[in-house]
Amino acid sequence: MTDFSTPALQAENLVRFYDEGPARIEVLNDVSLTVARGEMVAIVGASGSGKSTLLHILGLLDVPNSGSVRVDGQLATGLGEAKKSALRNRSLGFVYQFHHLLPEFSALDNVAMPLIVRRENRDRARLAAREVLGMVGLAAREGHFPGQLSGGERQRVALARALVTRPACVLADEPTGNLDRHTAHQMFELLTQLNRESGTAFAIVTHDPELAARAGRQLLMENGRLVSGG
Ligand SMILES: Nc1ncnc2c1ncn2[C@@H]1O[C@H](COP(=O)(O)OP(=O)(O)OP(=O)(O)O)[C@@H](O)[C@H]1O
């Protein structure tokens, strides 16, 4: 049962530091934020301000030194690896600057992969993959391998792969970072369209202020702190 008042993501008082000898490098300093169901937020800030670290912690790929993360209402902090990866697979999708597609699999099978990992029936996984490939405008390219696709097309395949499980939230780290300006804007347009149509929340790290301005809300990171928008 889905409770529509449950936030897609909720982080409280996140602290992340690295000890290097006697020196402590503070990367996140008491960061709290909520991403509502279906919301689209942009995370901006200078290089080194802690954006990727925050995204990794929200995505349960890294663990904070203190503080808590809830994904789709479920407390993730303190869960064992198996439960954490089940929660990640069920409720989160990821898009990176470089798409990380598997070169020896077709676009369709790349998109179906998160469902196959989940041990869903292969035919049903392919059917669901076909549907989201259609949503990103690549129905005609399903049999192509990553090497046969353009940069923008690969990035759209990666976006379809992030959406195929119908996650509560997609986390994207510079998803348009290696695309030319025109393609980056098209990709962002697609992100906002999918956000509206699918009801999936998006948290997107971007360096491009024009793109960030198109999100519903902007979170600004400065030296490991969220200085506005949280
Ligand atoms: N494993 C680590 N050990 C020590 N310091 C680290 C480690 N990982 C990250 N940092 C430091 O944490 C800070 C924040 O890094 P992070 O990757 O989150 O920045 P960012 O805002 O994503 O930057 P960019 O815009 O360049 O991607 C940086 O100063 C970085 O050097």
Ligand SMILES: [Mg+2]
């Ligand atoms: Mg980064």
